[in-house]
Amino acid sequence: MDLEIKDLSFSLRGKEILQDISLAVKRGEFVGIIGPNGSGKSTLLKHVYRVLQPQRGEIVLLGRRLADMPLAVSAQQMAVVGQFHTVAFDFSVYDMVMMGRIPQQRHGGRITRQDKAAVERALQLVGMDGMASRRFQSLSGGEQQRVVMARALAQEPRFLLLDEPTNHLDIRYQMQLLELAAGLDIGVLAVLHDLNLAAMYCQRLYVLKGGRLTAAGEPREILTPELVRQVYGVTCEVLRGQAERPVIVFGREAVVI
Numbered sequence: 001m002d003l004e005i006k007d008l009s010f011s012l013r014g015k016e017i018l019q020d021i022s023l024a025v026k027r028g029e030f031v032g033i034i035g036p037n038g039s040g041k042s043t044l045l046k047h048v049y050r051v052l053q054p055q056r057g058e059i060v061l062l063g064r065r066l067a068d069m070p071l072a073v074s075a076q077q078m079a080v081v082g083q084f085h086t087v088a089f090d091f092s093v094y095d096m097v098m099m100g101r102i103p104q105q106r107h108g109g110r111i112t113r114q115d116k117a118a119v120e121r122a123l124q125l126v127g128m129d130g131m132a133s134r135r136f137q138s139l140s141g142g143e144q145q146r147v148v149m150a151r152a153l154a155q156e157p158r159f160l161l162l163d164e165p166t167n168h169l170d171i172r173y174q175m176q177l178l179e180l181a182a183g184l185d186i187g188v189l190a191v192l193h194d195l196n197l198a199a200m201y202c203q204r205l206y207v208l209k210g211g212r213l214t215a216a217g218e219p220r221e222i223l224t225p226e227l228v229r230q231v232y233g234v235t236c237e238v239l240r241g242q243a244e245r246p247v248i249v250f251g252r253e254a255v256v257i
């Protein structure tokens, strides 16, 4: 198992934000977390990338309790692609992606041939190799997002966390990024808003509502009109697409008042 979250609970000022969450990602598996705004998805991921500490429960990454793992070790093993990319200095694209190598560097911070090869490969994978010398801040939102993905890939992590990674991307790059993530031979846990993309790429989904898990399983098993209505308060039809994957179709009258 690459990641196990066991009975995780977290509250802030008396408000329960996560309650008894248990979740697992197997080796090489692409697992999605879906749920409405404010349901606790980012708070859950923040526990995995160690911005927050569990108040109850525990997290095991690659066989080791996260709480016992030095930060330098988890930083080496896990990469994170978040929603917001504020950088204090206007680095070049190449330098931004090279930062992904920092956790792996052992030669007093000296850049090796291996580091350069990892950066070039990652830039190529996200289709940004032609823009390596551009300033990060001069890029469009979608280009920035692809650079941040390249930085995560350059890190050559053993586990990848994605928090709404397709936010700024057009449909081609949304699919390219998810295809890339799904094709990695490592565990990937992704928060996704687009239910159809989640159904297309994730092997399993966990559904959060009000800080609790309301469903978990393969997309074809759990993505039903009843679940979508209960969790999001909208009606839909669920058709079957390629390989029997569910395809969710909304109408304008979908919102349940």
Ligand SMILES: Nc1ncnc2c1ncn2[C@@H]1O[C@H](COP(=O)(O)OP(=O)(O)OP(=O)(O)O)[C@@H](O)[C@H]1O
Residues within 6 Å of the ligand: 012, 017, 035, 036, 037, 038, 039, 040, 041, 042, 043, 044
């Ligand atoms: N620092 C904080 N102080 C108070 N409330 C917080 C804090 N952080 C998160 N919350 C609340 O916890 C709940 C879960 O937030 P979280 O960001 O995890 O939701 P989310 O499912 O990722 O939402 P979204 O889809 O809108 O990104 C929300 O109600 C949010 O307002």
